[in-house]
């Protein structure tokens with residue numbers, strides 16, 4: 338989705354939204370930092386106590402075995418029961434300290450997403466006036482939905498030139514969002530208007546409209562359902578002919594709900610999602626909602642910004658299942674890239 342452009346207050350809105358999201362994220366990070374520093378602190382205390390007990394235990398043992406006089410001293414001053422307690426405590430603390438050494442603080446959780454590498458294998462021009470909100474390939478052709486009030490479009494784009502081959506403009510009161518195509522039918526979300534437009538593939542003629550309960554952000558299909566995002570960490574599944582909500586799936590990263598899910602693409606059994614204002618693409622297992630891998634597009638974004646400083650966030654993932662090719666771009670980017678993800 339996109340939001341930069343509420344009429345009359347575009348920059349301010351985006352700035353505040355980003356600032357607010359950044360603040361939340363920083364809060365999260367700083368809370369995690371505090372938790373981690375507490376873990377480190379208590380781990381260190383634990384180890385120190387264990388070390389003292391171990392040393393005491395070792396010294397006591399040496400004294401008992403090497404110095405009969407000392408042995409006599411301890412035997413006089415400590416009962417057998419007290420000695421057993423002392424040995425037990427020393428052993429217990431030694432064991433728990435070893436456990437902490439096996440799992441040092443700061444180790445990522447076992448269910449953290451894998452880092453997903455990528456390489457750019459093709460570069461194509463992209464219209465810098467396209468505020469990309471939806472991107473997909475259907476029957477080998479590239480389609481794009483763009484946003485902003487008064488500038489929202491649905492376009493069929495020539496991949497090699499970046500030029501529009503066929504397009505319609507939305508009514509200026511609608512802010513275009515995610516787009517997908519299923520059975521030669523095009524579906525386009527709108528942002529706060531919560532209206533879904535349905536068009537015939539052939540001539541982009543509007544067939545019908547649906548109203549939905551969520552803001553429209555990203556849209557894709559698994560071949561049966563339409564899958565939408567609304568800027569939260571949830572995915573919403575709709576039945577295409579009625580747009581009835583059939584399932585809501587919470588997406589999690591290392592066990593915690595994620596946020597800002599934006600443009601979507603269904604690729605070989607996984608849902609890929611841009612994260613709004615961040616350089617990340619998530620690879621999501623749609624059955625569990627778990628983010629299994631995560632790509633960092635910082636370098637690609639930097640390249641786009643170096644070519645055009647107006648290039649905004651990465652947003653737009655398209656998959657050609659016949660050619661097995663993946664394309665990525667961003668809002669107002671000068672280029673669109675064919676990429677290969679590694680793992």
Ligand SMILES: [Ca+2]
Nearest residue numbers: 472601602654
């Ligand atoms: Ca897409």
